[in-house]
Every structure is written in structure tokens, then in C-alpha cells.
Amino acid sequence: MSSTADSLATPEQGAARYGALDRLxxxxxxxxxxxxxxxxxxxxxxxxTVELGRPGGLEVRIDVLDPGFYRAAAAQGSVGAGEAYMDGLWRCD
Known part of the structure; x- marks a missing residue:
């Protein structure tokens, strides 16, 4: 298994951490x-896993490790997303 797959919670473990607000x-x-x-x-x-955007250009993978990422990004935009990255709530390649 890759390191990405190892560090992500299983669907059963992780999905329980997502409240109604996180899902919205x-x-x-x-x-x-x-x-x-x-x-x-x-x-x-x-x-x-969700594929977004249009093929034919740059591609990026975002691994959301904690639902707090969505709250931070919604509350503070790109600054919140950046702080969530520094806090280890998500990563990308």
C-alpha cells in the first residue's frame, strides 16, 4: 500500500468524523x-474520491486528511486552506 493510502482513514473510521456542516x-x-x-x-x-474539472490541462491530487480543512477553507478562503495545509489537514501532489 502507498504511504497516501496508509495515512488516510478507512471510510468507516473517517466518514464518522464528518458532521452535517462538514458534508455541506x-x-x-x-x-x-x-x-x-x-x-x-x-x-x-x-x-x-471525486474527479473535478476538465481533462487536458494540469492535474493535481488533494488528500483531505481531516474534515477541518473544509471548515477552514470556507471560513477564511485561501488563507484558511493554507493554514489547514500547515496544520496537516490536507496535502497535495
Whole structure:
């Protein structure tokens, strides 16, 4: 198993940590990212894997390790997302 898969919670463990607000904020972020042109985002979290955007450009994988990422990004935008990254709530490659 890869290091990414090792560190992500199993769906049963991780999904229980997502409250109603976390799920709502996740859906809002997914809707925003799905409108991307010229690139694709693969978002992986305890609730599943979602492919967003359009093929044919840059591609990135985002691993959300903690649902607090969605709250931070919603509350503080890119600054909140950056702080969540520094706090280890998500990573990308």
C-alpha cells in the first residue's frame, strides 16, 4: 500500500468524523472546483474520491486528511486552506 493510502482513514473510521456542516461545506467546495477549465482535481477524503474539472490541462491530487480543512477553507478562503495545509489537514501532489 502507498504511504497516501496508509495515512488516510478507512471510510468507516473517517466518514464518522464528518458532521452535517462538514458534508455541506465539502459539497460547496466540490461544486466550485468542478467549474475549473483547463485542469483537473482529484479530491480524496474519507467520504470517497471525486474527479473535478476538465481533462487536458494540469492535474493535481488533494488528500483531505481531516474534515477541518473544509471548515477552514470556507471560513477564511485561501488563507484558511493554507493554514489547514500547515496544520496537516490536507496535502497535495
Amino acid at each position: 461545506l465539502r459539497q460547496r467546495l466540490l461544486a466550485t472546483l468542478d467549474g475549473l477549465d483547463g485542469g483537473r482535481v482529484l479530491l480524496v477524503d474519507a467520504l470517497g
